[in-house]
Amino acid sequence: MIQTNYHEDPQQLHINTEKNRNYYIPFSPEQDAFAERETSHRFVLLNGSWNFRYYESFQDLENNFLEINQYNEIPVPSNWQLHGYDVP
Incomplete structure (x- = not known):
């Protein structure tokens, strides 16, 4: 328990x-496995504004x-302590 x-x-x-x-980004068979990881169809960059x-x-x-739809917003990558929530 x-x-x-x-x-x-x-x-x-x-x-x-x-x-x-291991950390890796898979590529589709038709893609160049030696290309930058951001070019993989299976790569999703999470940067941006996030609600929390x-x-x-x-x-x-x-x-x-x-069910509550009221959020604060912070930029990502970051952490909430740098934006006035809690303390570092």
Whole structure:
């Protein structure tokens, strides 16, 4: 059984995570595998403006948090501490 404060337990670091693997970007057979990785049809650059909601704690989540459409916005790559949320 996982405790509700598992994030505070240093023995519980890898709950619901993928196993470690090599980092690679696959190319389709018709593509040049030696080209820049951004040219792969299977590469998606995640840079841009992202919507998010900041909570002091997971205990502050509303019961219907998936239905709430009010977001803050930050640029990615970045982190929310550099944009006034929480402290670095």
